[in-house]
Amino acid sequence: MANITDNDRTEVILYERCPDTNTAPPTHESAQSDATKDKAISDVLRELINRPLFINLGYSSFGYNPTTRLLTDIADDCEVEVVGSSKDGLKTARIYDVGDVDMLVYAKVTFDATDEALFEYRPDNPLFFHIPLSDKFSHLPRVENKYLNASAVRGFDKILFGNKKREYSPSTFLFLPTNVVRSDFKCATTGILSYADPVQTSEHEAEENAIDNRHLFAWETEHVLFAYVLLHSNLDKLAFVRELIYGDKSDMETAGKVSETLKERFALIKQDFQRTNFNISDLLYFSSDQFQSVLDKAFDDDVSRTGDSLLASTVKPHGEYSADIVPAIRCRCWPRRAESFKYRIRIWPSTQVIDEIIEEGFRVVPKTSILDPIALKDFILSFSHADVKLVRLLPEEARIAYRLFKMCYKSAHDCLEGHNLLRTYHLKQALLWVAEQRQPESWIESGPLCGMRWIIEFLIICLRKMFFPSFYVEQSNHICHFSKADADAHITLFTKISSNPANFVKIVIDQEWEYMKATVPEDSYKKIRDPSYFAQFTWLELIRFYSYAHASLDGYSIDDMGQNMSKLKSEELYEKYLHDPFNTTPPNNIPFTSPFIDIQLEHVEIFLQTVTQMEIELFNVLDYPIDDEIIRHSNEWISKEKLVLYPQFNKEAGDQYGEYILNATRLRLKYYGNIYHILCNKLKAACFESSLSYKNQDAVYIIRFLKDLVMRRHLTGENIDDLLHYLFYFCHFTRIRHHKLVIGDQILRSIREFLHDARQLMTVYFNPRVVYPVPVDIGDKAKTCLGECFSRQQPVENQCGIQ
The missing domain is CATH 3.30.460 (Beta Polymerase; domain 2)
Structure with a gap:
């Protein structure tokens, strides 16, 4: 590390008062040329800012x-x-x-x-x-x-x-x-x-273990809704059982947090839907002659001709x-x-x-x-x-300038591979240093291009001096580990961003198209690239497509159900989606090898006793009324002034989107519930049959377990029926773990997991106040608390049926 003098520190900290002496003043001709180019760049940035999707996509x-x-x-x-x-x-x-x-x-x-x-x-x-x-x-x-x-x-x-x-x-x-x-x-x-x-x-x-982003999004929505209806339809009962298991009293305030979480999640769902469609509208706009004429005036065409590595950045359609x-x-x-x-x-x-x-x-x-x-x-x-x-x-203009700079930097810092990198925390420190020496109004008056260059100027001076002071502890050097090569590589990149951020705007747009091309079928991609094709759909039609996309994840057809309304409550409609589940061979098909020990059976029986005697409704809660305030809850992330840029957006349809997504979510849950019910009937029937020559070892495990419950714990057919249906909430909770399996195999794998370790996994069922509960080891509490509180009784007549 180079020796840093007090003068170096002063020059970096008060950089405006000590301009870099190596920079020659511009000539009159170059100043005019720069002003013309800067006007063109500012026009590009202004258009980008007007399309807010590219400025801030965070929650x-x-x-x-x-x-x-x-x-x-x-x-x-x-x-x-x-x-x-x-x-x-x-x-x-x-x-x-x-x-x-x-x-x-x-x-x-x-x-x-x-x-x-x-x-x-x-x-x-x-x-x-x-x-x-x-x-x-x-x-x-x-x-x-x-x-x-x-x-x-x-x-x-x-x-x-x-x-x-x-x-x-x-x-x-x-x-x-x-x-x-x-x-x-x-x-x-x-x-x-x-x-x-x-x-x-x-x-x-x-990677093989990566979660499908579409499934995760749909599942999150479903499960928050499921947790909500389970909580609010069984509030007093669940609170009592939770107190027994966890040893602490639960107050009503926590229950309210679930409702607030659901409201927030529905607001985010609306935003996610809008983002998807606004993103396409934005990309179409940036491909239009109108924007291209603006970009052409600012973009350095010689950069693309020389094959500059900055424009070779790629994007992968998956991440973390x-x-x-x-x-x-x-x-x-x-x-x-x-x-x-x-x-x-x-x-x-x-x-x-x-x-x-x-x-x-x-x-x-x-x-x-x-x-x-x-x-x-x-x-x-x-x-x-x-x-x-x-x-x-800070004024919003300062934050916009920073976000534009950060977006440019992140879009092209692949070219810094092999060097120590400045982190976004360092960029934020630079923003604060620059802001400290300026009137807040100056960000507004000067515009985002100037604001970006103020931040870049500060960073380049720091890198040249090899000293980047902490905003709070001036003697500390953020880049004390940087080599001269590290600093020079950053200076080169920052100089290019400062010289013409329009080049990096092009990188960002190209990366968005590359992402879309990689994740959309070729025919669909060609249609999306055609503005007249996308513009023909109304906002309500786009919402409908969104519901179709949800349904497609499970392979069922909304139209099929809509055309067979009279069969919605019949098994015939759903049987075709359940292809001989016992004779499939799912991945990781672990065979059943050892008999069950008594404690495993006992914990499952205690779970059954508890749910039965507390009369906790589970399978029939999907029709529980949802508060209208939750459906309509909204958190606008784009101002009304900017929504006019998106002519397809329909405010009235947008306000009702909560109801549309609620109906789509309930349809998916009902579909899953009916498939689940049919499979439960097959499992119940199989546990009273002698044959176990099935290829699916999860089914073998479950059926053997149920047989042992009947033989060793004297459970009846009604007990078995209730037990399987009571596991509906848990199986949906774990559904996302197994989303790469077909739906029947998902359910079988989840039931097997629960039976294998009911002592821990029943805690998921009894803790819906936490939207995504973590299973915990409750030791002997299941036996000493729940087992003693609920003596053996015959369950009430089974009410579980087709939804």
Whole structure:
């Protein structure tokens, strides 16, 4: 690392007052030429901004990606704060790149000024430090018998964060094939769910364990609805059983959160539907003669002719949903190494805001230093909560300038492969440095092109000086690990972006078309490319196509059902979708090898007793009335002024979209329920037959289990019928795990999983207050609590039937 002088720091921090001396002033002729080119570039950016899909595709209004619920395992009593671009509105995710979610999980201990006074800041980078523990923290995990153990914090040590699951522990059952990434050299535990869109080309095939993105979207909608009706139709009963299992009383407030979640999810569904259609409208517009004439005036044609690697960036139609869960400790003071932040000369924000940030203090996060990392002792000063506060105070024009720059950078940073990369966090730090030295009005007056160049200018000066100061701790260098080659590669890319961002706009548009071409059949792709074809459909017709797409995932026909209304309640209509399930050979067809032990049978019987005697309605709840407020709930993400750009959009049809998607969702659930009912009847009949010569080993396992329940636990045919139908909610919960199987095999695999470990998996059934519950090991509670509370009784007459 090059030696950094105080003068270098001053020049970087106050870069406007110390312009780069290597830049010659422009001549009159070049200034005129630049002004003409900049006018053309500004026209392109203005058109891009008017099409808001390309500026911000994140769910920032809600502060999380809905799929985060599937990736996080956080204690009920832990305080969690969403930070980063998911919260501050700077997310620029695209359809094929949804980005991640950053969450701080707070420890139950806090530090104060007395504790901070003991921190030993690293001289090579004062953002990092070690924490000697005073006597009042003698109970905390230590290293070298003196310092707080950073690895224990990363591992969410129970002393710091409490018993994560109170009296019960997480199950080994994996709801989805997620990857969990932990490392002594990163502060976050990252949950990763690989997803894939359908593709038409072999080179874009996703990993085998990737979840189909369409199925995940449809399933999420269904299951939130299912959880809602199960909860609200059995509220008092489920609360009692949950108290028995989990040992804590549940209040009505938690039930309300499910309703709010459903409202939010339906609002997001509307947005997802709009995004799909607006995306096509936008791409058609960008292919139009009107926009191409604007782009041609700004685009550097010689870039494409020379085969510039910047324009060779590709896109894969699958990726990851990820959530970074970061353990953090609050410190109720301001760090000594950040004293200059209090007093330095600035134009923005106000003194009052600075005082509020300082009053809030900082966070301690177990992240290792890049240079000479010490995994057991290193911590970093975190100001992510302050970042959110400051970014939200910026004018929208500043955020647009940043998002445009970030979009350009992400679209082409493949060319930086082999180099250390600046992260989006660094780009955000540059935004704050630039904003501090400018009046907020200047962003509005100067426009997005100028705003982008202010940020780029600051970064280039930092890279040339090989010093990029932390916004809060000026002595700390964000690029202390960069080589000269790393810096030069970034300078080259940033210079190209600054010179002509219109080139990168073209990259973004080309990537969107490439994604669509890879995920749409060739004939459909050709039709979409024709503006007159897409424009012929009304908004209501597009909604109808959306419902057809949902139905196609399960292979049934909406038209088939619509034309056979009189047969909707007959098995004949659904039998054709269930192709001899017992004699198929599904993937991972694990044979039944060993007899069942008594405890397995006992837990299943206890589950049956509980549900039967509590009279918990499950199979017939699909007709439960849904609150109209949920259907109509909306969260507009495009202003009414910009909606006029999309002539197909119909406000009245859009307002009713909640009802359309609700009906489509109920149709899918009813279809699944009727297939499920037919299969249950086949299983019940088979358990009273002698033959077990079936190819599907899941069916063999289930039938043998049911036979044992009849022979050893004396269950009746009605008991078996009820048991199978009671598992409907659980099987739908696990349906997404097995969506690559045909529907009959999905159901059989899920029933087998439940019977194999009912002690843990019944907790999913009794915990619908959590939309995506995690199965837990409840030890002997199923036997001692539920088994004693509900003595053996004959069940009431079976009410489960075709829906």
